[in-house]
Amino acid sequence: MDEEDIYTKIIDAIVSYDSEAVARHCREGMERGMEAIDIIQKGLAKGLSRVGELFEEEQLFLPDLIMAANAAKAGFKILGPEVSRKKGSSVFIGRIVIGTVEGDVHDIGKDIVVAMLSGAGFEVHDLGVDVPTCKFIEKALEVDADIIASSALLGTTMVGQRKIENLLKDLGLKQRFKTLIGGAPVTEDWRKEIGADGYAENAIDAVRVAKKLVEEKKGTNV
Amino acid sequence: MKLFEPLTKDEIQRIHAESLDILENVGFKVQHEDTLKLLKSAGAVVDCKEKNVRIHESLVLELLRKAPSSFVLAARDPRNDFKVPGGRSYFCSSPAPYIVEGKTARLSTKSDAADWVRLGDYLKNIHLCIRTHVMDKPAEVRDLHGFEVSLNNTTKHVVGIPHSSGAAKYFNKMAAAVLGNEEILRKRALFSTGACINSPLEWPSNALDVFMSTSEYNIPAHINSEPIMGVSSPVTIAGTLVINNAEILSGIVINQLYKERRPCIYAVYTHAMNFKTAEVTSSGSNEALVAAAAAQLARFYNIPSSAWMCTNSKTVDAQSGFESMLTCAFMTLSGIDIIWGAGQLESQKSVSFEKLLIDNDLIEMMLRSLEDIEVSEDTLAADVIRKVGPKGKFLQEQHTMKYYLKEHPSTLITDYHNRRKWEKLGSRDIAEAARSKVEEILRTHQPTPLPRDCQDHLKRILSEYEKETLTSC
Numbered sequence: 001m002d003e004e005d006i007y008t009k010i011i012d013a014i015v016s017y018d019s020e021a022v023a024r025h026c027r028e029g030m031e032r033g034m035e036a037i038d039i040i041q042k043g044l045a046k047g048l049s050r051v052g053e054l055f056e057e058e059q060l061f062l063p064d065l066i067m068a069a070n071a072a073k074a075g076f077k078i079l080g081p082e083v084s085r086k087k088g089s090s091v092f093i094g095r096i097v098i099g100t101v102e103g104d105v106h107d108i109g110k111d112i113v114v115a116m117l118s119g120a121g122f123e124v125h126d127l128g129v130d131v132p133t134c135k136f137i138e139k140a141l142e143v144d145a146d147i148i149a150s151s152a153l154l155g156t157t158m159v160g161q162r163k164i165e166n167l168l169k170d171l172g173l174k175q176r177f178k179t180l181i182g183g184a185p186v187t188e189d190w191r192k193e194i195g196a197d198g199y200a201e202n203a204i205d206a207v208r209v210a211k212k213l214v215e216e217k218k219g220t221n222v
Numbered sequence: 223m224k225l226f227e228p229l230t231k232d233e234i235q236r237i238h239a240e241s242l243d244i245l246e247n248v249g250f251k252v253q254h255e256d257t258l259k260l261l262k263s264a265g266a267v268v269d270c271k272e273k274n275v276r277i278h279e280s281l282v283l284e285l286l287r288k289a290p291s292s293f294v295l296a297a298r299d300p301r302n303d304f305k306v307p308g309g310r311s312y313f314c315s316s317p318a319p320y321i322v323e324g325k326t327a328r329l330s331t332k333s334d335a336a337d338w339v340r341l342g343d344y345l346k347n348i349h350l351c352i353r354t355h356v357m358d359k360p361a362e363v364r365d366l367h368g369f370e371v372s373l374n375n376t377t378k379h380v381v382g383i384p385h386s387s388g389a390a391k392y393f394n395k396m397a398a399a400v401l402g403n404e405e406i407l408r409k410r411a412l413f414s415t416g417a418c419i420n421s422p423l424e425w426p427s428n429a430l431d432v433f434m435s436t437s438e439y440n441i442p443a444h445i446n447s448e449p450i451m452g453v454s455s456p457v458t459i460a461g462t463l464v465i466n467n468a469e470i471l472s473g474i475v476i477n478q479l480y481k482e483r484r485p486c487i488y489a490v491y492t493h494a495m496n497f498k499t500a501e502v503t504s505s506g507s508n509e510a511l512v513a514a515a516a517a518q519l520a521r522f523y524n525i526p527s528s529a530w531m532c533t534n535s536k537t538v539d540a541q542s543g544f545e546s547m548l549t550c551a552f553m554t555l556s557g558i559d560i561i562w563g564a565g566q567l568e569s570q571k572s573v574s575f576e577k578l579l580i581d582n583d584l585i586e587m588m589l590r591s592l593e594d595i596e597v598s599e600d601t602l603a604a605d606v607i608r609k610v611g612p613k614g615k616f617l618q619e620q621h622t623m624k625y626y627l628k629e630h631p632s633t634l635i636t637d638y639h640n641r642r643k644w645e646k647l648g649s650r651d652i653a654e655a656a657r658s659k660v661e662e663i664l665r666t667h668q669p670t671p672l673p674r675d676c677q678d679h680l681k682r683i684l685s686e687y688e689k690e691t692l693t694s695c
């Protein structure tokens with residue numbers, strides 16, 4: 001059996017959200033001396049984007065998607081320490097602070113986004129609902145986040161996303177963090193209006209945009 | 223009429239028992255200090271750190287008995303008052319941030335909200351009016367702009383659902399201004415309010431602020447439980463009903479502690495989620511069945527009920543027609559007292575003026591189907607049949623006109639022309655017919671305006687609120 005086989009097995013195990021099989025094949029790969037980072041990129045990440053595609057084609061159901069993301073997490077748990085040991089850096093592809101804005105308790109959409117982001121290999125700090133503006137920024141500073149992501153479901157609470165932008169500007173931190181916004185009433189126009197860096201209309205899109213934002217951030221850092 | 227009742231007596235008992243067990247042994251969260259204190263002194267088991275409340279069955283039932291089994295929803299024009307239960311369904315228009323025109327949606331403004339309420343005021347089968355969201359005003363003060371617009375544009379019962387905690391007190395002030403003073407408001411609740419529990423089993427502070435600050439005036443309260451099956455309640459109908467029931471009972475208990483005998487409405491706006499698209503719907507057969515069962519549960523406790531007819535369609539098309547029809551039929555036939563959602567599209571995310579007219583016709587027909595079939599000597603019409611005899615006609619009989627008007631619904635826009643006439647009239651489908659009728663109504667219908675000084679009074683309350691809210695943040 002060659003390396004390709006291991007990747008295929010991990011991908012299949014993710015699509016059928018079999019956490020145990022994901023973990024088993026990840027371990028098997030490591031025992032064969034494969035690089036953890038390769039297993040992540042060619043196995044876990046591929047599996048998850050396959051699941052995303054299938055969901056967008058309406059061939060999978062939402063619970064499948066969430067369970068697949070959890071299965072991928074089981075793989076990260078095993079490979080993560082190995083990567084950090086070797087590279088001396090984190091296995092995560094980016095660090096995100098996320099929450100539902102002040103005055104708003106809608107979290108179903110946000111939780112799906114959280115599941116997909118963590119499944120895709122982001123380190124996600126979920127602040128929950130009804131999160132005051134300053135709390136987003138405090139936490140982002142505390143964990144040295146790449147992205148501050150916010151969800152808003154009410155016409156009356158969307159302003160919370162503008163407040164995050166304004167406070168970041170006031171504190172001179174706008175360059176330090178990328179901002180990502182979402183929620184049913186939120187649109188690309190709203191993103192432009194308030195000056196946020198990214199908008200995604202659903203959880204799969206959120207992963208794509210978050211990856212792009214992290215790359216942009218790394219680009220500007222060098 | 224015999225109601226559609228999907229649950230057996232035994233099944234109702236089981237749901238009742240399970241929900242009381244949840245309230246007693248699992249409990250619910252209350253993110254509201256004052257309410258926690260009230261619950262504690264009433265004898266509930268309160269975990270202050272976790273904000274978890276557990277209530278013994280006997281206390282739940284004792285407080286439940288205090289909730290009135292019937293009450294009047296009052297209106298500016300007393301001729302528009304109505305009592306629930308009234309042996310039939312009453313209908314409410316819909317709130318939403320977007321207005322659909324053709325196939326596109328745009329944000330609702332204050333002037334749309336005014337038109338929306340005015341249209342509801344005109345339509346015979348709309349009994350409660352609610353505004354669309356006032357999206358062109360600053361977020362902090364939208365609630366009050368919306369309430370002002372409602373009071374100005376209808377003489378029917380108004381539903382006032384604030385999104386922010388602070389606005390509810392000002393709703394009281396505005397309603398009292400319309401009626402003359404606060405004493406009258408206490409007796410004639412011109413508006414009802416409502417708020418949602420965060421399913422499963424958590425009362426957010428906002429919601430309880432709304433209930434608490436309107437309790438002083440005994441404002442009727444919609445106790446809304448709207449879990450999403452398979453997401454915030456079990457995926458099964460029976461399991462969802464346990465959550466719905468436990469949540470609403472907890473809300474009634476809280477409201478009876480705020481004010482004994484406060485009118486409460488058992489409001490079940492349960493959703494489903496389409497797991498292929500992750501879209502939350504309010505339009506399917508599961509949602510409709512839950513509502514029908516909820517009507518039975520509400521009757522079991524002698525509390526008036528409410529549910530929400532809907533469609534998930536984005537435009538006025540056949541899907542919007544059959545989904546609204548399906549949900550409306552289950553709800554009226556099961557005896558839900560108040561049905562929200564006339565004019566709604568997109569599972570509550572938008573409304574359409576045309577759809578409100580279409581739903582008005584739909585409701586007209588549904589209400590007719592709820593009436594008993596009168597079987598009497600006169601309606602059996604044996605005499606008329608004898609008189610007309612074989613091969614005769616009934617058109618010229620007195621009996622015909624007498625009962626035609628009594629027993630046949632009168633719709634506004636549903637098409638009953640033959641093809642030739644239909645073509646002559648412009649070959650319009652129902653959405654097009656509805657559009658021109660909407661334009662005509664909005665051009666001509668003006669509900670009795672509030673007296674000038676009262677309008678000014680409302681404006682003053684609004685600017686007082688704007689000053690308070692916009693400067694404080």
Ligand code: B12
Nearest residue numbers: 104105106107108109151155182183184202203417418570
């Ligand atoms: C469920 C629900 C509730 C539940 C919430 C439960 C919970 N734990 O979340 C409860 C019952 C508590 C509730 C309460 C209220 N609600 Co509500 N609710 C809904 C409902 C039915 C579904 C929302 C939902 O979960 N959708 C499903 C998820 C999967 O979709 P989503 O959130 O859009 O998320 C997706 C994307 O937007 C995106 N996304 C989401 N977040 C993020 C974040 C980022 C960073 C990114 C990139 C992407 C992203 O990805 C997600 C997955 O694809 C909608 C109506 C509807 N049919 O949509 C009304 C609705 C949103 N609610 C509404 C209202 C008015 C209220 C209340 C004020 C009612 C009241 N008076 O009590 C309260 C407000 C409470 C508060 N302070 O927040 C209005 C909002 C109108 C407006 N825009 O102003 C709506 C539209 C219904 C209506 N017409 O009245 N509600």
